[in-house]
Amino acid sequence: MTRLSTDILVIGSGAGGATTAAKLAAAGRHVTIVEEGPWVDPDAVEPFSLEEMVLKYRHRGSCATLGTPPIAYAEGRCVGGSTEINSGLWHRLPSYLADEWRATYQIEEFTDEVLDRYATEVEDAQSVSSLPIAPPPSSATLERGAAKLGWRAVEFPRVFKYDEQGRGVKQTMARTMIPRAVAHGAEITPNTRVVKLLLDGSQVTGVVCDREHPDGTTERVTIEADHVFVCGGAIHTPALLQRSGIRHQVGRGLKVHPTIKIAARFPNPLDHAGVPMHRITEFAPSLTIGGSVSRKGHIALALSDSAADFSAALEDWERVFVYYAAIRGDASGRVYAVPGLKAPVVLYRLTEGDMSRLARGLVHLGESLLAAGATELYPSIIGGRVARRTDDLGSWWDAVTRSSANLMTVHLTSSVRMGEDQSRTAANSFGCVWGYRNLRVNDASLLPDAPGVNPQAGVMTIAARNADHFLATA
Protein backbone atom coordinates (compact mmCIF):
# COMPACT_ATOMS: atom_id res chain seq x y z
CA MET A 1 0.00 0.00 0.00
CA THR A 2 1.33 3.43 -0.98
CA ARG A 3 1.59 5.96 1.86
CA LEU A 4 1.59 9.70 1.30
CA SER A 5 1.39 12.62 3.68
CA THR A 6 0.28 16.21 3.53
CA ASP A 7 -0.50 19.14 5.76
CA ILE A 8 -4.03 19.67 4.43
CA LEU A 9 -6.06 17.16 2.46
CA VAL A 10 -9.03 18.45 0.46
CA ILE A 11 -11.43 15.75 -0.73
CA GLY A 12 -13.29 16.93 -3.82
CA SER A 13 -12.49 19.68 -6.30
CA GLY A 14 -15.86 21.37 -6.94
CA ALA A 15 -16.94 24.86 -5.87
CA GLY A 16 -16.22 24.19 -2.19
CA GLY A 17 -13.07 22.07 -2.47
CA ALA A 18 -11.35 24.16 -5.15
CA THR A 19 -12.03 27.41 -3.26
CA THR A 20 -10.70 25.87 -0.05
CA ALA A 21 -7.57 24.54 -1.76
CA ALA A 22 -6.82 27.83 -3.55
CA LYS A 23 -7.15 29.87 -0.35
CA LEU A 24 -5.06 27.54 1.78
CA ALA A 25 -2.34 26.98 -0.83
CA ALA A 26 -2.09 30.75 -1.41
CA ALA A 27 -1.50 31.10 2.34
CA GLY A 28 1.53 28.82 2.03
CA ARG A 29 0.02 25.59 3.33
CA HIS A 30 0.92 22.22 1.82
CA VAL A 31 -2.36 21.16 0.17
CA THR A 32 -3.26 17.91 -1.57
CA ILE A 33 -6.56 17.61 -3.44
CA VAL A 34 -8.02 14.21 -4.23
CA GLU A 35 -10.80 13.99 -6.80
CA GLU A 36 -12.80 10.86 -7.55
CA GLY A 37 -13.37 11.78 -11.19
CA PRO A 38 -10.92 12.33 -14.03
CA TRP A 39 -9.19 15.46 -15.23
CA VAL A 40 -11.03 16.55 -18.38
CA ASP A 41 -9.78 19.54 -20.32
CA PRO A 42 -12.59 22.14 -20.10
CA ASP A 43 -12.48 22.51 -23.90
CA ALA A 44 -12.44 18.78 -24.63
CA VAL A 45 -16.17 18.29 -25.15
CA GLU A 46 -19.16 20.41 -26.12
CA PRO A 47 -21.13 21.72 -23.14
CA PHE A 48 -24.21 19.63 -22.28
CA SER A 49 -23.42 17.05 -24.97
CA LEU A 50 -23.69 13.30 -24.64
CA GLU A 51 -19.87 13.12 -24.55
CA GLU A 52 -19.86 15.53 -21.61
CA MET A 53 -22.41 13.37 -19.83
CA VAL A 54 -20.23 10.29 -20.25
CA LEU A 55 -16.99 12.01 -19.19
CA LYS A 56 -18.04 14.48 -16.50
CA TYR A 57 -21.31 13.37 -14.91
CA ARG A 58 -21.58 11.02 -11.97
CA HIS A 59 -23.43 7.87 -13.07
CA ARG A 60 -23.54 9.43 -16.57
CA GLY A 61 -26.41 11.55 -15.28
CA SER A 62 -28.65 8.56 -14.49
CA CYS A 63 -29.49 8.95 -10.83
CA ALA A 64 -32.63 9.61 -8.83
CA THR A 65 -33.87 9.93 -5.29
CA LEU A 66 -36.11 7.20 -3.92
CA GLY A 67 -39.59 8.51 -3.20
CA THR A 68 -42.90 9.22 -4.86
CA PRO A 69 -42.32 10.86 -7.19
CA PRO A 70 -38.63 10.09 -7.68
CA ILE A 71 -36.49 13.14 -8.48
CA ALA A 72 -33.75 12.69 -11.08
CA TYR A 73 -30.58 14.54 -10.16
CA ALA A 74 -27.26 15.33 -11.78
CA GLU A 75 -23.83 15.92 -10.25
CA GLY A 76 -20.40 16.48 -11.75
CA ARG A 77 -17.74 13.83 -11.23
CA CYS A 78 -14.51 15.27 -12.61
CA VAL A 79 -11.88 17.82 -11.61
CA GLY A 80 -13.98 20.95 -10.97
CA GLY A 81 -17.06 18.96 -9.92
CA SER A 82 -20.49 20.32 -10.80
CA THR A 83 -19.05 23.70 -11.83
CA GLU A 84 -17.92 21.92 -15.01
CA ILE A 85 -21.46 20.97 -15.98
CA ASN A 86 -23.74 23.70 -14.59
CA SER A 87 -25.12 26.81 -16.28
CA GLY A 88 -22.71 29.16 -14.50
CA LEU A 89 -25.48 31.46 -13.26
CA TRP A 90 -24.46 33.47 -10.23
CA HIS A 91 -26.83 34.38 -7.40
CA ARG A 92 -25.48 35.79 -4.18
CA LEU A 93 -27.03 34.26 -1.09
CA PRO A 94 -30.11 36.43 -0.40
CA SER A 95 -29.51 38.49 2.71
CA TYR A 96 -32.87 37.67 4.32
CA LEU A 97 -31.96 33.96 4.07
CA ALA A 98 -28.59 34.53 5.71
CA ASP A 99 -30.41 36.36 8.54
CA GLU A 100 -32.90 33.51 8.91
CA TRP A 101 -30.18 30.85 8.93
CA ARG A 102 -28.03 32.78 11.38
CA ALA A 103 -30.95 32.97 13.82
CA THR A 104 -32.33 29.46 13.33
CA TYR A 105 -29.05 27.54 13.35
CA GLN A 106 -27.05 29.97 15.50
CA ILE A 107 -24.36 30.56 12.90
CA GLU A 108 -21.55 32.83 14.08
CA GLU A 109 -19.95 35.49 11.88
CA PHE A 110 -22.65 35.15 9.25
CA THR A 111 -23.62 38.78 8.81
CA ASP A 112 -24.28 40.55 5.51
CA GLU A 113 -21.02 42.43 5.92
CA VAL A 114 -18.95 39.24 6.24
CA LEU A 115 -20.76 37.41 3.45
CA ASP A 116 -20.61 40.40 1.09
CA ARG A 117 -16.87 40.69 1.63
CA TYR A 118 -16.26 37.07 0.66
CA ALA A 119 -18.81 37.17 -2.17
CA THR A 120 -16.94 40.11 -3.70
CA GLU A 121 -13.65 38.24 -3.34
CA VAL A 122 -14.87 35.13 -5.16
CA GLU A 123 -16.73 37.16 -7.79
CA ASP A 124 -13.49 38.92 -8.70
CA ALA A 125 -11.71 35.57 -8.94
CA GLN A 126 -14.50 34.07 -11.06
CA SER A 127 -14.96 37.03 -13.46
CA VAL A 128 -18.65 37.19 -12.58
CA SER A 129 -20.27 39.48 -15.14
CA SER A 130 -23.39 40.15 -17.14
CA LEU A 131 -23.73 39.55 -20.86
CA PRO A 132 -22.24 42.59 -22.65
CA ILE A 133 -24.68 42.27 -25.57
CA ALA A 134 -28.45 41.81 -25.92
CA PRO A 135 -29.70 38.55 -24.39
CA PRO A 136 -30.33 35.63 -26.77
CA PRO A 137 -33.93 34.92 -27.87
CA SER A 138 -34.40 32.07 -25.37
CA SER A 139 -33.60 34.46 -22.52
CA ALA A 140 -35.47 37.45 -23.94
CA THR A 141 -38.54 35.20 -24.15
CA LEU A 142 -38.71 34.98 -20.35
CA GLU A 143 -38.29 38.73 -19.99
CA ARG A 144 -41.01 39.36 -22.58
CA GLY A 145 -43.46 36.92 -20.99
CA ALA A 146 -42.91 38.42 -17.53
CA ALA A 147 -43.29 41.98 -18.83
CA LYS A 148 -46.62 41.16 -20.48
CA LEU A 149 -47.93 39.74 -17.22
CA GLY A 150 -46.48 42.55 -15.10
CA TRP A 151 -44.14 40.13 -13.33
CA ARG A 152 -40.59 40.80 -12.23
CA ALA A 153 -37.77 39.23 -14.27
CA VAL A 154 -34.05 39.64 -13.70
CA GLU A 155 -31.01 39.00 -15.88
CA PHE A 156 -28.52 37.21 -13.67
CA PRO A 157 -24.76 37.50 -14.07
CA ARG A 158 -22.71 34.40 -14.81
CA VAL A 159 -19.22 33.09 -14.15
CA PHE A 160 -18.31 33.90 -17.73
CA LYS A 161 -15.42 35.87 -19.20
CA TYR A 162 -16.58 37.67 -22.34
CA ASP A 163 -14.72 39.03 -25.36
CA GLU A 164 -15.78 42.16 -27.30
CA GLN A 165 -18.20 40.14 -29.45
CA GLY A 166 -19.94 38.88 -26.35
CA ARG A 167 -18.58 35.34 -26.70
CA GLY A 168 -18.20 33.91 -23.25
CA VAL A 169 -16.06 31.21 -21.65
CA LYS A 170 -17.42 29.70 -18.44
CA GLN A 171 -14.98 30.12 -15.57
CA THR A 172 -15.21 26.68 -14.03
CA MET A 173 -13.03 25.49 -11.16
CA ALA A 174 -10.76 23.73 -13.66
CA ARG A 175 -10.07 27.17 -15.18
CA THR A 176 -9.86 29.28 -12.01
CA MET A 177 -9.38 27.95 -8.49
CA ILE A 178 -7.67 24.67 -9.35
CA PRO A 179 -4.89 26.30 -11.45
CA ARG A 180 -4.56 28.94 -8.72
CA ALA A 181 -4.12 26.27 -6.06
CA VAL A 182 -1.62 24.37 -8.21
CA ALA A 183 0.33 27.59 -8.92
CA HIS A 184 0.76 27.93 -5.16
CA GLY A 185 2.10 24.41 -4.80
CA ALA A 186 -1.03 22.34 -4.29
CA GLU A 187 -1.02 18.83 -5.71
CA ILE A 188 -4.09 17.32 -7.32
CA THR A 189 -4.74 13.61 -7.70
CA PRO A 190 -7.67 12.77 -9.97
CA ASN A 191 -9.27 9.30 -10.32
CA THR A 192 -8.91 8.78 -6.58
CA ARG A 193 -11.89 7.76 -4.48
CA VAL A 194 -11.69 8.14 -0.73
CA VAL A 195 -13.01 4.96 0.84
CA LYS A 196 -12.99 6.15 4.45
CA LEU A 197 -11.47 8.55 6.92
CA LEU A 198 -8.94 7.27 9.46
CA LEU A 199 -10.02 8.37 12.91
CA ASP A 200 -8.21 8.31 16.22
CA GLY A 201 -10.44 9.54 19.03
CA SER A 202 -11.40 13.12 18.25
CA GLN A 203 -8.87 13.40 15.44
CA VAL A 204 -8.76 12.43 11.81
CA THR A 205 -5.30 11.17 10.91
CA GLY A 206 -5.77 10.60 7.19
CA VAL A 207 -7.75 8.69 4.61
CA VAL A 208 -7.73 5.42 2.73
CA CYS A 209 -8.32 5.81 -1.02
CA ASP A 210 -8.48 3.78 -4.18
CA ARG A 211 -6.48 5.37 -6.99
CA GLU A 212 -7.36 4.20 -10.49
CA HIS A 213 -4.56 4.02 -13.05
CA PRO A 214 -4.93 4.55 -16.81
CA ASP A 215 -4.60 0.78 -17.39
CA GLY A 216 -7.72 0.21 -15.25
CA THR A 217 -5.89 -1.21 -12.23
CA THR A 218 -6.60 0.20 -8.79
CA GLU A 219 -4.06 0.95 -6.11
CA ARG A 220 -4.89 1.38 -2.44
CA VAL A 221 -3.33 4.54 -1.03
CA THR A 222 -3.17 5.92 2.49
CA ILE A 223 -2.78 9.66 2.82
CA GLU A 224 -1.85 10.98 6.25
CA ALA A 225 -2.95 14.54 6.90
CA ASP A 226 -2.90 17.06 9.73
CA HIS A 227 -6.23 18.49 8.60
CA VAL A 228 -8.93 17.12 6.32
CA PHE A 229 -11.60 19.09 4.44
CA VAL A 230 -14.40 16.96 3.00
CA CYS A 231 -15.89 18.70 -0.04
CA GLY A 232 -17.60 15.93 -1.99
CA GLY A 233 -20.99 17.63 -2.34
CA ALA A 234 -24.29 17.15 -0.55
CA ILE A 235 -24.60 13.45 -1.41
CA HIS A 236 -21.06 12.15 -1.14
CA THR A 237 -19.80 14.21 1.78
CA PRO A 238 -22.33 12.76 4.25
CA ALA A 239 -21.87 9.31 2.71
CA LEU A 240 -18.11 9.42 3.38
CA LEU A 241 -18.64 10.64 6.95
CA GLN A 242 -21.16 7.85 7.57
CA ARG A 243 -18.84 5.21 6.06
CA SER A 244 -16.22 6.41 8.53
CA GLY A 245 -18.59 6.05 11.49
CA ILE A 246 -19.56 9.73 11.91
CA ARG A 247 -23.32 9.98 12.11
CA HIS A 248 -24.48 12.83 14.36
CA GLN A 249 -26.98 14.75 12.16
CA VAL A 250 -25.01 13.61 9.10
CA GLY A 251 -27.09 13.00 5.96
CA ARG A 252 -30.25 14.48 7.49
CA GLY A 253 -31.98 17.56 6.16
CA LEU A 254 -30.93 17.13 2.51
CA LYS A 255 -32.58 19.82 0.42
CA VAL A 256 -33.13 20.05 -3.32
CA HIS A 257 -35.02 22.42 -5.61
CA PRO A 258 -37.64 20.11 -7.20
CA THR A 259 -38.03 21.23 -10.79
CA ILE A 260 -40.83 20.70 -13.30
CA LYS A 261 -40.47 21.51 -16.98
CA ILE A 262 -42.28 22.53 -20.13
CA ALA A 263 -41.07 22.08 -23.69
CA ALA A 264 -42.45 25.18 -25.42
CA ARG A 265 -42.86 25.57 -29.17
CA PHE A 266 -42.60 29.04 -30.70
CA PRO A 267 -43.27 30.49 -34.15
CA ASN A 268 -39.60 31.37 -34.63
CA PRO A 269 -36.32 29.50 -34.07
CA LEU A 270 -34.46 30.02 -30.80
CA ASP A 271 -30.79 29.71 -29.83
CA HIS A 272 -29.80 26.32 -28.38
CA ALA A 273 -26.17 26.65 -27.36
CA GLY A 274 -26.55 27.92 -23.82
CA VAL A 275 -28.87 28.45 -20.89
CA PRO A 276 -31.02 31.61 -20.58
CA MET A 277 -29.70 34.13 -18.07
CA HIS A 278 -33.11 35.63 -17.27
CA ARG A 279 -35.23 34.34 -14.43
CA ILE A 280 -38.76 35.30 -13.50
CA THR A 281 -38.41 36.17 -9.83
CA GLU A 282 -41.96 37.40 -9.18
CA PHE A 283 -42.64 34.44 -6.86
CA ALA A 284 -39.13 33.98 -5.47
CA PRO A 285 -37.85 32.44 -3.31
CA SER A 286 -40.61 29.82 -3.13
CA LEU A 287 -40.79 29.59 -6.92
CA THR A 288 -38.35 30.55 -9.66
CA ILE A 289 -38.95 30.31 -13.38
CA GLY A 290 -36.06 29.95 -15.81
CA GLY A 291 -34.73 28.29 -18.93
CA SER A 292 -33.00 24.96 -19.21
CA VAL A 293 -30.42 23.27 -21.41
CA SER A 294 -32.11 22.73 -24.77
CA ARG A 295 -29.99 20.74 -27.15
CA LYS A 296 -32.00 18.47 -29.43
CA GLY A 297 -31.56 15.53 -27.04
CA HIS A 298 -32.86 17.52 -24.06
CA ILE A 299 -35.83 18.75 -26.08
CA ALA A 300 -36.67 15.17 -27.04
CA LEU A 301 -36.54 14.16 -23.36
CA ALA A 302 -38.73 17.05 -22.25
CA LEU A 303 -41.26 16.42 -25.02
CA SER A 304 -41.44 12.73 -24.17
CA ASP A 305 -42.12 13.51 -20.51
CA SER A 306 -45.63 14.62 -21.38
CA ALA A 307 -46.47 11.26 -23.00
CA ALA A 308 -48.36 13.17 -25.73
CA ASP A 309 -47.58 12.63 -29.42
CA PHE A 310 -44.56 14.86 -29.92
CA SER A 311 -43.18 13.75 -33.28
CA ALA A 312 -44.17 16.97 -35.10
CA ALA A 313 -42.71 19.14 -32.34
CA LEU A 314 -39.46 17.16 -32.38
CA GLU A 315 -39.22 17.59 -36.15
CA ASP A 316 -39.52 21.31 -35.49
CA TRP A 317 -37.03 21.25 -32.60
CA GLU A 318 -35.28 24.48 -33.56
CA ARG A 319 -38.46 26.33 -32.54
CA VAL A 320 -38.73 24.44 -29.25
CA PHE A 321 -37.04 25.35 -25.96
CA VAL A 322 -37.21 23.85 -22.46
CA TYR A 323 -38.17 26.06 -19.51
CA TYR A 324 -38.64 25.17 -15.87
CA ALA A 325 -40.25 26.10 -12.57
CA ALA A 326 -38.18 25.26 -9.49
CA ILE A 327 -39.60 25.37 -5.99
CA ARG A 328 -38.10 25.86 -2.57
CA GLY A 329 -40.18 23.31 -0.69
CA ASP A 330 -40.91 22.04 2.81
CA ALA A 331 -39.65 18.50 2.30
CA SER A 332 -36.19 17.30 3.19
CA GLY A 333 -34.41 14.08 2.39
CA ARG A 334 -31.79 11.74 3.81
CA VAL A 335 -28.57 10.30 2.51
CA TYR A 336 -27.61 6.79 3.62
CA ALA A 337 -24.30 5.07 3.04
CA VAL A 338 -25.36 1.43 2.86
CA PRO A 339 -22.60 -1.09 3.66
CA GLY A 340 -21.56 -2.93 0.51
CA LEU A 341 -22.90 -0.29 -1.86
CA LYS A 342 -20.60 2.28 -3.44
CA ALA A 343 -23.38 4.75 -4.20
CA PRO A 344 -25.38 6.14 -1.30
CA VAL A 345 -29.15 5.75 -1.17
CA VAL A 346 -30.98 9.07 -1.25
CA LEU A 347 -34.55 9.34 0.06
CA TYR A 348 -36.72 12.38 -0.62
CA ARG A 349 -40.46 12.56 -0.08
CA LEU A 350 -42.22 15.71 -1.21
CA THR A 351 -45.01 17.10 0.97
CA GLU A 352 -48.52 17.80 -0.29
CA GLY A 353 -47.60 21.47 -0.06
CA ASP A 354 -44.64 20.88 -2.37
CA MET A 355 -46.84 19.08 -4.89
CA SER A 356 -49.20 22.03 -4.83
CA ARG A 357 -46.29 24.47 -5.30
CA LEU A 358 -45.11 22.45 -8.29
CA ALA A 359 -48.57 22.60 -9.86
CA ARG A 360 -48.67 26.35 -9.27
CA GLY A 361 -45.17 26.67 -10.71
CA LEU A 362 -46.14 24.74 -13.82
CA VAL A 363 -49.22 26.88 -14.40
CA HIS A 364 -47.30 30.15 -13.88
CA LEU A 365 -44.57 28.91 -16.20
CA GLY A 366 -47.20 28.09 -18.80
CA GLU A 367 -48.79 31.54 -18.43
CA SER A 368 -45.47 33.28 -18.96
CA LEU A 369 -44.57 31.20 -22.02
CA LEU A 370 -47.94 31.73 -23.68
CA ALA A 371 -47.62 35.45 -22.92
CA ALA A 372 -44.21 35.36 -24.60
CA GLY A 373 -45.72 33.92 -27.77
CA ALA A 374 -45.42 30.14 -27.37
CA THR A 375 -47.93 28.22 -29.48
CA GLU A 376 -47.70 24.78 -27.84
CA LEU A 377 -46.66 23.71 -24.33
CA TYR A 378 -45.72 20.11 -23.45
CA PRO A 379 -45.69 19.79 -19.63
CA SER A 380 -43.48 17.19 -17.94
CA ILE A 381 -46.45 15.36 -16.49
CA ILE A 382 -47.64 12.04 -17.82
CA GLY A 383 -51.07 12.54 -19.32
CA GLY A 384 -50.74 16.34 -19.06
CA ARG A 385 -52.67 18.08 -21.78
CA VAL A 386 -50.68 19.97 -24.42
CA ALA A 387 -51.65 23.60 -23.85
CA ARG A 388 -52.21 26.08 -26.67
CA ARG A 389 -54.07 28.82 -24.79
CA THR A 390 -54.38 30.01 -21.22
CA ASP A 391 -57.70 28.17 -20.70
CA ASP A 392 -55.87 24.86 -21.26
CA LEU A 393 -53.64 25.44 -18.24
CA GLY A 394 -56.46 24.91 -15.76
CA SER A 395 -56.31 21.15 -16.28
CA TRP A 396 -52.70 21.09 -15.07
CA TRP A 397 -53.65 21.94 -11.48
CA ASP A 398 -55.06 18.45 -10.94
CA ALA A 399 -52.70 16.71 -13.35
CA VAL A 400 -49.57 17.22 -11.22
CA THR A 401 -49.71 14.16 -8.99
CA ARG A 402 -47.14 11.90 -7.35
CA SER A 403 -47.55 9.30 -10.10
CA SER A 404 -47.60 11.70 -13.05
CA ALA A 405 -44.98 14.36 -12.31
CA ASN A 406 -41.56 13.98 -13.94
CA LEU A 407 -39.19 15.95 -11.75
CA MET A 408 -35.49 16.66 -11.65
CA THR A 409 -32.97 18.82 -9.80
CA VAL A 410 -29.40 19.99 -10.11
CA HIS A 411 -29.22 21.75 -6.73
CA LEU A 412 -28.46 19.57 -3.71
CA THR A 413 -27.60 21.06 -0.33
CA SER A 414 -27.91 20.88 3.47
CA SER A 415 -26.93 17.31 4.37
CA VAL A 416 -24.24 18.35 6.91
CA ARG A 417 -25.72 21.58 8.22
CA MET A 418 -23.62 24.22 9.93
CA GLY A 419 -24.29 26.20 13.11
CA GLU A 420 -23.83 26.17 16.86
CA ASP A 421 -27.16 24.47 17.60
CA GLN A 422 -25.93 20.89 17.90
CA SER A 423 -29.45 19.50 17.91
CA ARG A 424 -29.87 20.62 14.29
CA THR A 425 -26.35 20.67 12.87
CA ALA A 426 -23.51 18.27 12.10
CA ALA A 427 -20.76 20.90 11.97
CA ASN A 428 -20.05 24.18 13.73
CA SER A 429 -20.38 27.65 12.23
CA PHE A 430 -17.18 27.16 10.22
CA GLY A 431 -17.69 23.59 9.04
CA CYS A 432 -15.73 21.77 11.77
CA VAL A 433 -17.51 18.43 12.29
CA TRP A 434 -18.82 18.09 15.84
CA GLY A 435 -16.53 15.89 17.92
CA TYR A 436 -13.48 16.19 15.63
CA ARG A 437 -11.00 19.00 15.96
CA ASN A 438 -9.27 18.69 12.57
CA LEU A 439 -12.08 17.45 10.32
CA ARG A 440 -14.03 19.99 8.32
CA VAL A 441 -16.73 20.01 5.68
CA ASN A 442 -16.67 22.90 3.20
CA ASP A 443 -19.20 22.45 0.43
CA ALA A 444 -22.92 22.65 -0.38
CA SER A 445 -23.69 20.25 2.48
CA LEU A 446 -23.15 23.08 4.98
CA LEU A 447 -25.93 25.34 3.69
CA PRO A 448 -28.61 24.91 6.36
CA ASP A 449 -31.45 25.05 3.84
CA ALA A 450 -32.13 25.30 0.11
CA PRO A 451 -31.22 28.81 -1.03
CA GLY A 452 -33.95 29.05 -3.69
CA VAL A 453 -31.29 30.04 -6.23
CA ASN A 454 -28.26 28.40 -7.85
CA PRO A 455 -26.13 27.58 -4.78
CA GLN A 456 -22.64 27.99 -6.33
CA ALA A 457 -22.19 31.59 -5.15
CA GLY A 458 -23.27 30.72 -1.62
CA VAL A 459 -21.06 27.64 -1.54
CA MET A 460 -17.94 29.52 -2.69
CA THR A 461 -18.64 32.47 -0.39
CA ILE A 462 -19.00 30.25 2.67
CA ALA A 463 -16.01 28.10 1.65
CA ALA A 464 -13.76 31.19 1.36
CA ARG A 465 -14.97 32.45 4.74
CA ASN A 466 -14.37 29.09 6.40
CA ALA A 467 -10.91 28.76 4.84
CA ASP A 468 -9.92 32.14 6.28
CA HIS A 469 -11.30 31.15 9.67
CA PHE A 470 -9.20 27.98 9.53
CA LEU A 471 -6.07 29.97 8.66
CA ALA A 472 -6.71 32.32 11.55
CA THR A 473 -7.32 29.61 14.13
CA ALA A 474 -5.64 26.32 13.18
Next chain:
Amino acid sequence: MLWFERQVVDRLVTTADERRRRAIESFVDGALHDMPEHLRVSIGSASVVLGGWARVFRPEPSRLVRSLDTSPLAPIRQYVRLFRSLVLFAEQEIA
Protein backbone atom coordinates in the same frame (compact mmCIF):
# COMPACT_ATOMS: atom_id res chain seq x y z
CA MET B 1 -27.75 -5.25 -20.69
CA LEU B 2 -30.06 -8.13 -19.90
CA TRP B 3 -32.03 -9.97 -22.59
CA PHE B 4 -35.32 -8.15 -22.01
CA GLU B 5 -33.56 -4.77 -21.79
CA ARG B 6 -32.06 -5.43 -25.22
CA GLN B 7 -35.52 -6.23 -26.59
CA VAL B 8 -36.93 -2.97 -25.26
CA VAL B 9 -34.01 -0.88 -26.52
CA ASP B 10 -34.15 -2.60 -29.89
CA ARG B 11 -37.78 -1.61 -30.28
CA LEU B 12 -37.29 1.94 -29.04
CA VAL B 13 -34.45 2.78 -31.42
CA THR B 14 -35.92 4.18 -34.61
CA THR B 15 -32.87 4.58 -36.84
CA ALA B 16 -32.08 1.81 -39.30
CA ASP B 17 -28.41 2.84 -39.47
CA GLU B 18 -26.54 -0.08 -37.88
CA ARG B 19 -23.60 2.04 -36.70
CA ARG B 20 -25.93 4.47 -34.91
CA ARG B 21 -27.97 1.62 -33.46
CA ARG B 22 -24.82 0.12 -31.98
CA ALA B 23 -23.69 3.49 -30.60
CA ILE B 24 -27.10 4.05 -28.98
CA GLU B 25 -27.13 0.55 -27.47
CA SER B 26 -23.62 1.12 -26.19
CA PHE B 27 -24.66 4.41 -24.54
CA VAL B 28 -27.66 2.76 -22.85
CA ASP B 29 -25.47 -0.14 -21.75
CA GLY B 30 -22.94 2.30 -20.25
CA ALA B 31 -25.65 4.29 -18.48
CA LEU B 32 -27.08 1.13 -16.90
CA HIS B 33 -23.61 -0.02 -15.89
CA ASP B 34 -22.77 3.31 -14.22
CA MET B 35 -26.04 3.64 -12.35
CA PRO B 36 -26.05 3.45 -8.54
CA GLU B 37 -26.15 -0.21 -7.57
CA HIS B 38 -29.51 -0.05 -5.80
CA LEU B 39 -31.18 1.44 -8.88
CA ARG B 40 -29.46 -1.02 -11.21
CA VAL B 41 -30.58 -3.97 -9.08
CA SER B 42 -34.18 -2.71 -9.09
CA ILE B 43 -34.17 -2.28 -12.86
CA GLY B 44 -32.41 -5.60 -13.38
CA SER B 45 -35.00 -7.37 -11.22
CA ALA B 46 -37.82 -5.79 -13.20
CA SER B 47 -36.09 -6.87 -16.41
CA VAL B 48 -35.88 -10.48 -15.22
CA VAL B 49 -39.57 -10.54 -14.23
CA LEU B 50 -40.71 -8.84 -17.43
CA GLY B 51 -38.41 -11.07 -19.45
CA GLY B 52 -40.12 -14.11 -17.93
CA TRP B 53 -43.51 -12.61 -18.75
CA ALA B 54 -42.42 -11.92 -22.35
CA ARG B 55 -41.11 -15.46 -22.82
CA VAL B 56 -44.34 -16.99 -21.52
CA PHE B 57 -46.89 -14.71 -23.18
CA ARG B 58 -44.84 -13.82 -26.28
CA PRO B 59 -46.35 -10.39 -26.92
CA GLU B 60 -46.36 -9.17 -30.51
CA PRO B 61 -42.84 -7.65 -30.89
CA SER B 62 -44.24 -4.43 -32.35
CA ARG B 63 -46.62 -4.09 -29.38
CA LEU B 64 -44.12 -4.87 -26.62
CA VAL B 65 -43.34 -1.26 -25.68
CA ARG B 66 -46.96 -0.20 -25.97
CA SER B 67 -48.05 -2.93 -23.57
CA LEU B 68 -45.49 -1.68 -21.04
CA ASP B 69 -46.50 1.95 -21.62
CA THR B 70 -50.13 1.21 -20.89
CA SER B 71 -49.52 -1.04 -17.90
CA PRO B 72 -51.74 -0.25 -14.91
CA LEU B 73 -48.62 -0.60 -12.73
CA ALA B 74 -46.74 2.70 -12.36
CA PRO B 75 -43.29 1.06 -11.86
CA ILE B 76 -43.62 -0.68 -15.23
CA ARG B 77 -44.48 2.61 -16.92
CA GLN B 78 -41.47 4.17 -15.14
CA TYR B 79 -39.34 1.27 -16.37
CA VAL B 80 -40.09 1.87 -20.02
CA ARG B 81 -39.85 5.62 -19.52
CA LEU B 82 -36.27 5.23 -18.31
CA PHE B 83 -35.26 3.28 -21.40
CA ARG B 84 -37.13 5.67 -23.68
CA SER B 85 -35.30 8.63 -22.13
CA LEU B 86 -31.90 7.05 -22.61
CA VAL B 87 -32.63 5.98 -26.19
CA LEU B 88 -34.24 9.27 -27.18
CA PHE B 89 -31.40 11.35 -25.83
CA ALA B 90 -28.76 9.20 -27.49
CA GLU B 91 -30.65 9.02 -30.77
CA GLN B 92 -30.84 12.80 -31.03
CA GLU B 93 -27.28 13.41 -29.90
CA ILE B 94 -25.39 10.72 -31.80
CA ALA B 95 -24.91 11.89 -35.36
